[in-house]
Amino acid sequence: MSTATPPVPGSSLSAARRSRELTGTVGGPVVDVLVVGLGATGAGAALDAAARGLTVAAVDAHDLAFGTSRFSSKLIHGGLRYLASGQFDVAHESAVERGVLMERTAPHLVRAQPFVLPLTPLVSRGQSALARAGFRAGDALRLAARTARATLPAPRRLSAVETRHLAPALRTQGLRGGLLSWDGRLTDDARLVTAIARTAAAHGARILTRVRALRLTASGAVIRDELTGEEGEIRARAVINASGVWAGGLVDGIRIRPSRGTHLVLRADRLGPLPAGLHVPVPGETNRFLLVLPQGDGRVYVGLTDEPVDGDIPDVPEVPETDIGFLLDVLGSVLDVPVQRDDVVGAFAGLRPLLDTSPAQQSGAAPRTADISRRHAVLTSPEGVITVVGGKLTTYRRMAEDAVDAAVATRRLTAGPSSTAALPLVGAASPDVLGSLRAPRRLVQRYGTEAPAVQALAAQDPRLDDRVLPGHPVTAAELLWAVRHEGALDEADLLDRRTRIGLVPDDRAAALDVVREVLGEALAQRS
Numbered sequence: 001m002s003t004a005t006p007p008v009p010g011s012s013l014s015a016a017r018r019s020r021e022l023t024g025t026v027g028g029p030v031v032d033v034l035v036v037g038l039g040a041t042g043a044g045a046a047l048d049a050a051a052r053g054l055t056v057a058a059v060d061a062h063d064l065a066f067g068t069s070r071f072s073s074k075l076i077h078g079g080l081r082y083l084a085s086g087q088f089d090v091a092h093e094s095a096v097e098r099g100v101l102m103e104r105t106a107p108h109l110v111r112a113q114p115f116v117l118p119l120t121p122l123v124s125r126g127q128s129a130l131a132r133a134g135f136r137a138g139d140a141l142r143l144a145a146r147t148a149r150a151t152l153p154a155p156r157r158l159s160a161v162e163t164r165h166l167a168p169a170l171r172t173q174g175l176r177g178g179l180l181s182w183d184g185r186l187t188d189d190a191r192l193v194t195a196i197a198r199t200a201a202a203h204g205a206r207i208l209t210r211v212r213a214l215r216l217t218a219s220g221a222v223i224r225d226e227l228t229g230e231e232g233e234i235r236a237r238a239v240i241n242a243s244g245v246w247a248g249g250l251v252d253g254i255r256i257r258p259s260r261g262t263h264l265v266l267r268a269d270r271l272g273p274l275p276a277g278l279h280v281p282v283p284g285e286t287n288r289f290l291l292v293l294p295q296g297d298g299r300v301y302v303g304l305t306d307e308p309v310d311g312d313i314p315d316v317p318e319v320p321e322t323d324i325g326f327l328l329d330v331l332g333s334v335l336d337v338p339v340q341r342d343d344v345v346g347a348f349a350g351l352r353p354l355l356d357t358s359p360a361q362q363s364g365a366a367p368r369t370a371d372i373s374r375r376h377a378v379l380t381s382p383e384g385v386i387t388v389v390g391g392k393l394t395t396y397r398r399m400a401e402d403a404v405d406a407a408v409a410t411r412r413l414t415a416g417p418s419s420t421a422a423l424p425l426v427g428a429a430s431p432d433v434l435g436s437l438r439a440p441r442r443l444v445q446r447y448g449t450e451a452p453a454v455q456a457l458a459a460q461d462p463r464l465d466d467r468v469l470p471g472h473p474v475t476a477a478e479l480l481w482a483v484r485h486e487g488a489l490d491e492a493d494l495l496d497r498r499t500r501i502g503l504v505p506d507d508r509a510a511a512l513d514v515v516r517e518v519l520g521e522a523l524a525q526r527s
Contacts (some may be wrong), residue, residue, distance in 0.1 A: 005449050009343055011202040011426050013487030015523065021057075022225065026232035031055045031206075032413055034221060034236035036213045036250065039069035040393055042242035044400030044420070046207065047200035049240075051423055052404070052415040057234055057352040058197075061212035062315070065193035065484075067244050069393065070497055071317075071350025073263065073291055073303055076101055076184030076394045077108050078145075078152075080138040084287045087480050090375050097395045098184045098462070100148035105397070106425050108434055110447030111193055111414050112152050113185030114276040116166050117289070117335050123172040123281055128179070130286075132157070135181045155181040166276040171336045178236040180276070185293075187445045189393060190497040195425040196396075202426065209487060216250050218239060218384030218411075227489075238407035241387040242400075244353040245313050251387050254379065255356040258313060262323035263303030265346030265503050270339060271300055280334050290330040296442070297473055299504070302327055302339075309351060319347040346504040355390040378406045388409065397421065404442060406499050426450070442473055447481075454481045469511045474499045476518050484520035491515045 008447040025031070035042050038060035046058035060066065079094030099112045119128050135155035142152050156179075163178035164170060186192055197207050220235040241251050248254040268274070271292070277498040278292035293301040293494040305323045324347060330337035342364035355377050376391030376399045388403040401418040408415045427448025439445050439451035447454050457477040464477035482488040482498035494515050495502035 005453055007179045007450060007453070007485050008198070008202050008426050011206070012485040013198060013201055013207055014246055014484060015489055017201075018208060018210075018487065018489075022208050022211065025057050025206055025208065025234055026223065026225075028235075030220075030235040030237060031057045032415075033057075033238050033240060033407055034059070034234055035240045035242055036060075036216065036221065037067075037241070037243035037246075038064050038197060038207065038209065039067050039242070039244055040065070040189070040196065040396035041244070041388055041391070041399045041403070041487040042240075043193050043196040043200060043207075044396045045240050045242055045388070045403050046205045047196055047203065047423075048397075048400045048418050048420050049407070050203035050205040050410075050472065051417070051419050052417075054404075054413060054415050056200070057208060057236070058200065058205055059208045059211040059213055059221075059234070061210070061226060063209050063223075063489070063496050063497055064188035064197050064207075066315075067246070068350045068353065069193050069244075070190040071263075071348050072186075072189045072393045073261070073293060073301070074186045074189050074295075075113070075291070075293075076186060077392070078138055078141055078183055080134055080141070080183075081287060083137055083141060087375070092144060093398060094392070094394050095141040095147070096144035097398055099142075099145045099151070100397065100421050100428070101394075102184050104424065104428075105420070106192060106428055107197065107431060108427050108429065109187050109195065109443065109446075110184050110423075111187075111445070112182050113293075114153075114166070115181050115183065115279050116158065116163055116276045117161055117179040117181070117279040117292075118170050119176045119178055120171065120334055122283065122333055127281065127286075131179055135179060138181065141386070152182045152184075155179065166274075167278055168273060169271045169335050169337070169412055171334060174517075176244065179279075181279070185277075185395075186190050188500065190500070191446060192393075192425075193396065194498070195427060198426045198486065199423070205237075207487065213243075213250060216385050218381075231433070232282045234487050237413060238411040239385045240403050240407055241385055242311055242403065245351045247353065247387050247389050249313075251385050253381065254387055254389065256389060257354045257356040258309040258351040259354055260307045260309050260317060260323070260349050260351055261304040262307075262319050262327065262347060262349040263301045264327050264344050265348070266300045266302060266326060266339065266343055267345055268294060268298050268300050270343050271335075274300065277342070278334070280330055282330055283333065290327060292331070297500070298471055299345075302331055313351065315350040317351055321496065323347075336390070345506065348503055352392070353389050376402070378402045380406060380410055384410060443478075446478075451483075454478060457481060468499070468514050469501060472501060472507060472511075474501060476514065477487050479518040480522050481517060483519060488519075491519055494519065 032054035079091030083091035443451035
């Protein structure tokens with residue numbers, strides 16, 4: 001019988017470690033790099049810099065993955081959409097980074113996801129031929145990126161019977177088959193950020209949540225501890241602003257055009273068995289699809305929109321009824337029994353931090369956010385602050401590498417090249433090793449090689465084997481692990497990011513008492 005593997009040395013994040021490292025950082029010795037923002041890109045920058053041997057502090061006003069990085073489609077895209085729009089460099093970069101995640105750095109969190117594009121009467125034969133050509137081009141991208149066929153199978157045409165087998169909820173009338181394609185799919189985007197941050201911590205980075213940067217300069221930042229209200233200064237040789245849609249509030253001259261991507265949350269039984277996800281063409285669009293994404297936890301996500309957002313940027317975006325209605329209408333175009341508004345048990349929206357490179361509009365409408373390039377940019381302010389914006393979740397590692405390269409060059413730091421393309425994240429291992437672990441498959445897909453250690457907590461205390469919520473797979477052991485090793489400080493961290501229970505308001509309310517009990521006991525044991 002295999003024994004539980006302890007956490008990677010130095011990777012555990014906790015309230016005690018935060019307090020200790022914050023005390024030693026504020027007003028302390030100068031660090032090489034200060035990173036502001038702990039979404040995927042900021043955590044990635046902290047890891048990249050720390051892996052080069054630089055001293056690193058990384059702060060966020062809230063929690064790990066508090067912003068855009070927890071509200072994605074949970075997909076690691078190969079860049080097909082960008083290929084169709086002529087952005088060949090972005091498409092290739094996306095395909096390369098997808099392969100890095102699936103085969104080297106996070107194979108426990110990213111796996112192949114099949115998708116079916118149903119050929120309904122709304123999809124003309126010309127559109128079908130165009131889609132097939134696109135999927136073949138996407139497979140060519142996989143080959144160019146040197147991602148193995150075993151990692152991502154080939155696309156192919158499906159019969160009507162095969163299509164219905166993979167998506168029984170589809171309307172049969174006029175269905176002439178489907179197109180099967182494959183892409184990368186994350187177990188959970190917030191878990192990816194947690195793994196990146198913990199890997200950075202294992203390399204010596206100080207990961208400081210609930211620390212707000214009030215003012216940035218090229219030599220550091222004035223910060224406020226959001227738990228105590230105390231202010232202080234962190235001094236640094238280089239500062240990287242990776243605060244996403246909030247980047248313009250910290251550095252002058254950064255113009256962001258946020259785009260809202262909304263997803264609906266449905267109970268899985270509403271659509272029946274879904275061995276594959278769905279691509280549903282958006283009427284009137286040649287290269288936009290609604291995505292139906294089964295989650296394996298009794299839920300299905302349906303998304304997504306691409307709507308410009310004006311005005312102040314909220315901490316957590318609200319979902320307008322217009323977005324919900326749009327998604328339900330498109331989904332209903334292919335279903336035998338349309339989904340009703342009452343079937344929507346939750347919804348979430350993320351804001352893409354798109355860089356606005358268009359000239360000021362003197363007249364007429366600005367371009368749609370759907371048409372703005374997903375290229376990322378690394379910008380250096382006149383004062384010397386490095387800002388990284390744009391891009392997307394799939395390419396977070398490359399964005400982080402470019403930002404640290406710029407910081408090293410601009411501030412003349414002594415550091416080697418990036419090593420993160422070959423650096424496994426906490427929990428990563430080969431498929432053979434992951435498949436041999438003595439732990440439930442669901443835990444392995446969330447914790448990788450640490451899954452047996454999570455499972456072992458329940459062996460020590462049978463109460464921890466209980467589910468937090470009837471009908472949802474998360475156990476109390478996972479909550480305890482999140483407090484001890486993943487930096488969770490309160491119930492929102494547990495409900496909304498370490499687990500995703502909070503995406504459904506009714507589930508959130510039902511689980512709150514259990515979460516508070518586990519959190520209270522865990523913090524009491526550590527005090």
